[in-house]
Amino acid sequence: MKIAYEISHLLAGIMLVASFALLYQQRVGAVINAFAAQSITLALAVAWAAWSEHRPDLFITAAIAFGLKGVVIPLALRRTVERLGIHREVEKVVGVGVALMVGLALIGLSQALVVKVTRGTMGLGRDELALALAIVLLGFLMMIVRRNAVTQVVGFMSMENGLILAATGAQGMPLVVEVSVAFSVLISLFVFAVFVFRIRERFDTIDIEALDRMRGDRR
Amino acid sequence: MTRDLVVQFLAQGAQMFLVLLLAPLAVGVTRRVKARLTRRRGAPLIQGYLDIAKLLRKESVLAESASWLFRTAPYLIFALTRVAAALVPSFASGLMFNWAADVVALVALLGAARALLALAGMDVGTSFGGIGSSREMMIATLAEPAMMLIVLTLAIAAGTTRLPGVADYFISEPLAVRVSLALSLGALVIVALAENARIPVDNPITHLELTMVHEAMVLEYSGRHLALIEAASMLKLTLYLSLLICLFAPFGMAPASAGLVGWLVGLVAWTAKLLLGAALLGVWEVSIAKMRVFRLPDFVGVAFVFAFIAILLAYLSSGDIG
């Protein structure tokens, strides 16, 4: 059992690193790559959990994670990016350095929170929970330090990766598969929305700053 | 018993009659003193009576715009003043009518008369009537708070607001000369000057339009109406004089159950004091000049300050505070 734990722990760690990569990356393409990497790691983690805990249904989740978020969506996003011709750097709200600092602070926060949990009171290891929490928070951070819609979508998806990680980590939690399916639907909606708005040309750019021009009650 | 009542009634009647009778004389004395002090011979002492008689003989001219209020006001004013005068103990305290109202009510009665006079002043709709009424009412707003404080002092000292009671109290202890009472005496004098439209508040003999207060209000009156108004103002002066007397120099005043002799003594004393007061008023009036209307607050304010200090002293002399 030890080894199983070590491996899942390792994978979770890799995902966290990937989140940092997301924060760190300058170019949209690179961001997408980093996300793909994270998703694939998640797929591995889930698959490992399915194998080691004999919960075959989780393989579905793993498959979705790999297929949709590891392959399809990154490709789709790439095409979008090419279409919109945004190879330029993504303009950020704060510098990378600051973002990384905040990220570290968030990890510290999640550690501090989880440390208070008395050991062994839950099915999930404390540090694994801490990692998941950190990934979620980092995803959220990603959403708010980037101005560009694609990167924000990516941020949301990595947040959701954290969720799935936690969910699969929680041994015997029902509905995980269903929820992961639901989430993938949600994400596709996200991407789809970006597409649709682009195609319909209702918004001349997908830069969210410009996306909400009217912002209610200005009329 | 019934005889008592009859006597009492007669006494009261006599008092009312005497006050009415002596009022013009008092005014005459004041005028005479003023004349003499200004090296004039002056009118005879009975001039007040002659004036009223003359006015009664003349026909009265009403302005076209005068309403019924203008004509009825003089009678009411005269009646109110007279009733008020009847409330003030003159030669004897505790006459049968004295109990009917206390100082507060007395002031209010005079206030009613004043209000009617002011209304009458506005009735014809001339500018002078308006001047007079507005200034009269303004002066009243200055005088009444001071008056209230004086009454409060009396209430603290004598424990009553009924004039006979106060008078009896001061008779019973004639040596109750207190600083607070002296102060409230000063205050009351000032109030009396203001209420009776005497110098320096108002000049009773002027007809220079812009300085008139009382005269401006009655400008439109003539004949019998004017006579009544004049009589009323004379009464009012007498009333205030006897008020001062009964509060601050009650000696000689006959107590409630004095016989005929006591009353006669009181009568003599009162008449003397009354005329003396009138003379003093004359002296005062020649020795000071009329003030501008808007300096009056300062003048009457003095009365207010006096009265207030008087109360604080009364608290002190009445011992514990808090």
Place this chain on the structure above:
Amino acid sequence: MLALYASGAALAVLAGAAGLAILARGALRLVYPLAALAALALGAVDLHVLLTGDVLTGSLPIGLPTIGLRLRLDSLSAFFGVVINGGVLAVSVYGLGLDREKDLTPRVEPLFPLFAAAMNLVLLADDAYGFLFSWELMSLSSWALVVARHTDPESRRASHLYLVMAVIGTTALLFAFGGLAGPAGGYSFDTIRAHAAQPAIAALVLASALIGCGSKGGLIPLHAWLPLAHPAAPSHVSALMSGVMTKVAIYGFVRIAFDLLGPPAWWWALPPIVLGAITAVLGLLYAVLDRDLKRVLAYSTIENVGVIFVALGLALAFRANGFTQGAAVALTAALLHVLNHSWFKSLLFLGAGAVLHATGRRDLDGLGGLIRTMPRTAIFFLVGALAISALPPLNGFVSEWLLFQSVLAGPMLPQASLRFAVPAIGAMLALAAALAAACFVRVYGTAFLGRPRTVEAARAHDVPLAQQVAMGALALLCILGGLLGAPLASVLAPLVRTFSGGMLPASGSGPTPFSLVAFDSARSVYDAAVIALFVTIASLVTLVVVHRVSERRTRRGPAWDCGFPDPSPATQYTASSFAQPLRRVYGTVVFGARETVTMPPPGDRSAASLQVTLVDYSWRAFYAAPGAAVLRLAERLNMLQFLTIRRYLVLMFAALVILLSIAAVTT
């Protein structure tokens, strides 16, 4: 019990009238007759209870769950009921004279009975919910009445301010009752009476009650809505609001401070006394400087409310020191003044309504000479004016006299602060009385006396009979109330004993049954009847004598006016010029009044002008400033409506992180 049913039926009639008027325009004319009948019935019940002194209680299964709607009609509510229904009755009779085509509108008539019913319900309520429910209903219905002339932006502004202030007051009362009821939520009054509140809570409750009732009664600085709202309503409604609704506010304060809050502490007296005295003086200073007839009346309402609060405060002070007789005198003064004010203020507002109806004007400087064009109204108004100026032998003076007596007893209070407050209060009350006289001489002199200043005033005509009857009845009450002060006081004696612990000397103790005695007959007596009798005798005698001895002839001629009379009515003293001396003396201090005269140079024929500027400091401090602050803050915050989605996400993220850190640090 039967009486309770009767009043219930009467209330139902009122509600029915409202319903009818809403449904059918034809039914509008039914409103006033029905309202009059209902008021008559209610008044009869109240009078019965007041005289017999028995307490009616009942409860309905509505209102708050488990508490239900408690009803209770004790002598206090009965007394105020008499006040209210008297007013309602008079106003309804006045309403009968309204012009069916022109005056009856579906914006006023349906709400009139609702308003009346709400006021009665406040008195009947015996639990906090019922009380506040009907209290707020009262405000609401009167709000709708104030905004009846809705196309006029001024009346919209007035109604807005009115309802906002009313709701502020209700909130304060909510707090008061919350404090009284306690955390357990014992909202029914008998539960509240059962346990007295702790001093700290009591202080808060008293403050809230003062704010709540003061804002309804127009206690300065909570007054600003009153002179706007009362005149804005139709005149007979103004009469109801000013003459009657303010009394409901008084009732609320009495109910809380004298009944529910338990035995008083002496310092409870200070806030009502001080605020009341300030209100009395300032209210009249506003009044004497104002030129709008109805607004002047509204301001004088403020003054009277102030006077009543002073009396209540003194009663509390005396009672707290166990000096029950003083408490009795003060409380009697307060209650009698409530009654009297309801009479002459209703009378005056109805008179103002008559003037407004006849001339279409409210500005004093546009009136004049009405004593000839509408003689009856003039007489009634004169009675009201003299009564409100507290002149004997009218009713206003009775309560004023009692109040002064209680002030004069003030020095007997042990607490230094109270003893030193008393002379100041007395002086301020005297000032208020003198100002009242000045104010109403001014009003009557400019509106009714002199020569008409406008065509409308010249063409005025007297009002229909019903309205004259209403005013006449009230005027009669003012006179009778003045003469029969002592008997009235003895009627109130049981009520006063219940709430002050003491009572006035029995009416027999005076020389005559009509003589009003405070403390004992050796201390102070006022016998209105005898005085009135003597005045009448004296004036009649004088009349006879003078007519016997004097020259009878009377000639009509042009006014003398020191030799140069001017036919133009513009040469008369106007309301503004009448106010000038008072403005110079008091206005400069209180309102920072400044006069700037611009005199054209010699030879220049252009007109000279006099500019008068007044500053309403209380408005600035308590209304303008907070209002502006709210709007400014609203503008600042409004940018939060226009953030980008990302920024909203930042807010969300911040909230999350903050909460998480809280969780992290707390152990």
Place this chain on the structure above:
Amino acid sequence: MIEAYQAVVLVPYGSAVLLAALPGYRVGAIANVIASAATFAAGLWLLVSPQLIGDYAIVDEFNVVFVAINTLVGFTTALFSASYIGHEIDTGRLSPAFLRFYHAMFQAMMGSMNLALIANNIGLMWVGLELATLITVVMVGLYRTPQAIEAAWKYFILASVGISLAFFGTILIYLAGQPILGEGLPSMTWSLLQAAAVRMDPAILDLAFIFLLIGYGTKVGLAPLHAWLPDAHAEGPTPISAVLSGLLLNVALYALLRFKMLVAGQPAALDPGPIMIVMGLVSLVFAAFMLYQRRDIKRFFAYSSIEHMGLMVFAFGMGGPLANFAGLLHMAMHSLTKSSIFFAVGHVAQAKGTQRFAEIRGLSVTHPRLAVAFALAVLAIAGLPPFGVFASEFLILTTTFARQPWLALLPAFGLLVGFGALLLRLQDTIFGEPVGPAHRVDASSVPMVLHLLLVLTAGLYLPPMLVGWFRRAAELLG
């Protein structure tokens, strides 16, 4: 044999499918009404049917009332929209195809909300609530104007983040429960969790409650998570605005309260009371101030909804039988009143052809009856008698003052500020000289009047049955 609790979920879902298949929007509208009526009947049936605590469903005093209100308002809204939405076709804002979609979605939304309400499984509750949210997102974008799309987009993003956070909270609750109740379903079953709360790890509960508060709080519309709410109300179809304010916010708050009960069960955990008090007050005061600058009538009342949700959260934060009772009462009163206000606003918008305050004047002259109804509704929400909101606000303020006098000043301040704005707008709209066009209103006024009557009745008399439920629910809330 189908049970009542199944009916309230299955009937709407079933009819959603049916309506999706139905061509012709008139038929659809009628069918929608019928379906909602059936659901309402099921809701009433649930009221009288016995309590139940199953694996997936729970029926107790706490949620029957919500289901009842939910189905009732659903029904009246369907009535209203049936008479209202035709107008949208005439004005060309909607096409029949979209209307068909609209009706189907309406039923699906109702079903999801009921699902969230009766779910005894925290995962199921989450699913129902989020489903309802996503459907409303689509509904908000229905008009496909730039503004509508943007409002929907804003709603979509914020809601999705909320969804994720709420899910994380749910996972944490599971983690907290799992060691005690074992793996699988039991540790997601609310009733069991509630019972086991005492033995749970406080630290995890803290963490969970925070995530749930932020997640579900987004849907409750608590400031500063409220941003989606005003735009969504303003740009969506009026019936949807009514449902959003009247129902969805309630359901979200319901979920939040369930978890509050859970956390409160563990004394060692963070006390949710103060947090809720603070967030409630912030929302209340903030929304009150925001009312002053509003130009759009629907956005105006959306902010008033935020204000009232804030008041409820404050009341529940105070806790105790009286405050909880008042909070529940206020919840019911608010959803009835606010939906009736949105009905009225729909009428007004049809009458004047605009949603902008500046162009709405003197309604009492042009549309007297509508003006009266609108005025009554606004005065009701402003907390004036004789309406039920007065009762709840009376209880909240008095009990707060009795317990913490100074704390009571804040909600009072917020309510007063809000009242100033409400009254100002009310007077401007119904009084004065009318301006602009005055069309005939063909939407039915029955739902509006019905709601007002209910609120009026509640102000005068609360039926003992209702009081009983509320009281026991208040006890459950602790």
